Amino acid sequence: MQYIQNVFSWLNSVFLEMSWLSNLITWILNNVFRLPINNESTLGKIGGSIQFFMYDFIKIMILLCVLIFIFSYIESKFTPEKTKQILSKLKGVKGAILGALLGTITPFCSCSSIPIFISFVKAKLPMEVTFSFLISSPFVDLASTVLLASMFGWKVAIVYVVVGVLLAVVGGIIIGKLKLEKYIEKYVFDTQVGENKDLEPTKKERLQYAKEQVKDIFINVWKYVLLGVGIGTFIHNWIPQTIIETILGEGNIFAPVLAAVVGIPMYADIFGTLPIAEALVLKGTGIGTVLTFMMGVTALSVPSIVMLRNVMKPKLLAIFVGIIAIGIIFIGYVFNIFSFVLV
Amino acid sequence: MDIKVLERACCGGKKLQSIVEETVKELGIKANIEIIGDMQQIMALGIMRTPALIIDDKVVVQGRVPKKDEIKKLFQK
Numbered sequence: 500m501q502y503i504q505n506v507f508s509w510l511n512s513v514f515l516e517m518s519w520l521s522n523l524i525t526w527i528l529n530n531v532f533r534l535p536i537n538n539e540s541t542l543g544k545i546g547g548s549i550q551f552f553m554y555d556f557i558k559i560m561i562l563l564c565v566l567i568f569i570f571s572y573i574e575s576k577f578t579p580e581k582t583k584q585i586l587s588k589l590k591g592v593k594g595a596i597l598g599a600l601l602g603t604i605t606p607f608c609s610c611s612s613i614p615i616f617i618s619f620v621k622a623k624l625p626m627e628v629t630f631s632f633l634i635s636s637p638f639v640d641l642a643s644t645v646l647l648a649s650m651f652g653w654k655v656a657i658v659y660v661v662v663g664v665l666l667a668v669v670g671g672i673i674i675g676k677l678k679l680e681k682y683i684e685k686y687v688f689d690t691q692v693g694e695n696k697d698l699e700p701t702k703k704e705r706l707q708y709a710k711e712q713v714k715d716i717f718i719n720v721w722k723y724v725l726l727g728v729g730i731g732t733f734i735h736n737w738i739p740q741t742i743i744e745t746i747l748g749e750g751n752i753f754a755p756v757l758a759a760v761v762g763i764p765m766y767a768d769i770f771g772t773l774p775i776a777e778a779l780v781l782k783g784t785g786i787g788t789v790l791t792f793m794m795g796v797t798a799l800s801v802p803s804i805v806m807l808r809n810v811m812k813p814k815l816l817a818i819f820v821g822i823i824a825i826g827i828i829f830i831g832y833v834f835n836i837f838s839f840v841l842v
Numbered sequence: 843m844d845i846k847v848l849e850r851a852c853c854g855g856k857k858l859q860s861i862v863e864e865t866v867k868e869l870g871i872k873a874n875i876e877i878i879g880d881m882q883q884i885m886a887l888g889i890m891r892t893p894a895l896i897i898d899d900k901v902v903v904q905g906r907v908p909k910k911d912e913i914k915k916l917f918q919k
Contacts, residue, residue: 578905579890611892614885690881693888698904708906 515562515649521554538736548736555728555774560721562649563770566642567716571709573641574604579615580695586619586628592672594628599667602635603660612636616810620683621692631671634823638798639663643769650777651786654841658834659790666826673822674815682815723771731774735781743782754788755831759824762795769797786841787834794827843873843917846896848884857907858893865913873917 512518528534528546536550537543582601589597605615612633619629639660648656700708734743747754776789799820808816834841845866847859859877866873878884884892891905895916902916 575905614881614890617885618890691886693886695888695890698901700905704906707908711906 511653515645517554517558517561517649520558521550524550524553524557544736548732551735551778552728552732555731555777556724558649559646559724559728559770559774560717562646563642563716563720563724564713566645568709568713570604570641571712572705575700575705575708577601577604578700579611579618582615582632583618583622583624586632587622587624589628590625591627592668594625595631595668595671595675596664598628598631598671599635599664602632602667603639603664604641605632605636613806613810617687617690618692620687621690625675626678626680627671627675629671630674630819631667634670634798634819635664635667637803638667638794640769643773643797646770646773650773651780652841655786655790658841659793662790662830663794666823666830670819670822670826674818677818679815679818682812684810684812687810720768720770723768724774727767727771728774731778734775735778738782740782743779743784747779747784747788749785749835754785755791755828755835758788758792758831759795759828762792762827763799763820763824764801765796766800766802767796769793772796785831785835786838787831787836790834791827791831794830795824798823798827843871844898845873845875846878846887847875847893848878848887848889848896849893850879850881850884858895858903861907861910861913862895865910865917869914869917871917 525536528536528550534546534549535543536546538547582605586594586598586601605612615636616629616633619632644656644660647659744750747757751757772793776793779792780786780789804816804820807819811819845862847862849856849858862875866875878887884894887896889901889904893903893907894901894905895903895908895913897916903913908916
């Protein structure tokens with residue numbers, strides 16, 4: 500048992516935390532550029548900034564490419580048609596749970612959730628199943644979970660997934676119980692869904708898809724990661740700990756609410772948000788507050804709310820957004836209180 | 843030849859459209875290319891994963907952007 504644990508922690512430190520990369524960059528800065536890394540002098544702070552920036556950026560980009568490739572390949576198996584078939588046989592709590600779980604392995608592009616939503620509604624899938632899927636789909640995904648693990652450890656990552664799925668299930672069930680079908684826009688029912696021509700993708704096609712996703716992520720997401728790591732570096736090395744603690748730490752009882760208010764409207768990539776979260780936690784922000792912030796960023800944004808408005812009437816949309824907002828704020832408080840278990 | 847390119851601007855943009863147009867030009871085929879970006883129209887055609895390519899009412903590509911060589915082969919069939 501001890502042996503397995505050792506192997507796991509070795510794999511974790513080499514491939515996820517990449518402590519060797521951190522050491523390598525420190526060594527290069529110290530010995531090649533003669534830059535100290537500390538918090539005492541300006542030069543030391545500059546050294547620290549470069550260290551944090553290079554390490555985080557390179558680590559995230561390496562992990563992203565590997566993870567996106569593996570998970571895109573797995574996810575491509577679950578085409579929208581297949582997902583619908585699996586879910587159409589279920590209802591109630593069981594259906595909501597499966598809906599939320601399948602939501603975690605759907606492809607990235609958030610605009611694809613609207614056609615899926617329409618096809619679910621047209622296929623008369625129960626509301627709780629449809630909405631559990633819709634909540635969890637942008638919220639939790641496999642690649643960001645592993646990345647989360649590399650920054651905060653597996654405990655936090657697993658808790659994030661479990662809580663995210665739970666929120667999707669509960670949210671879906673509440674919306675199902677409220678009988679809100681009449682608040683779905685007429686537009687959804689008017690959409691004609693043609694006879695399905697979904698071809699089962701072949702292995703070769705799935706590999707090509709996975710490669711393409713990596714390329715796409717590389718071209719589109721590196722800017723967000725760069726920006727995120729930049730902001731993270733600034734927080735990590737230049738903003739005094741006391742300021743962060745007062746605004747977002749234990750000093751402020753409304754910290755999770757603030758995190759939700761800032762996070763929900765924001766449109767950003769989860770991979771760009773993670774380095775900011777990492778720096779905030781290192782500077783004394785409660786883990787719950789950071790989870791609320793990240794969940795707010797990924798689950799909802801102004802563009803996604805505008806998009807959802809096309810398919811939901813204002814009342815349903817308000818309930819939908821409200822449930823997610825209350826849910827993630829609640830999660831923030833719970834995790835701030837129980838944070839000692841996680842670290 | 844009747845070619846339909848189904849592509850929505852939000853997921854990666856107009857990549858398939860430009861590859862298809864280039865290929866048609868290179869091969870010098872006479873083709874009627876129709877670009878469909880409206881979601882309702884796409885769904886009415888029974889397509890859930892975009893970008894997609896339909897040649898003479900047959901779906902040949904779905905949910906990915908193929909390389910030019912593959913598209914050439916599809917056109918020459």
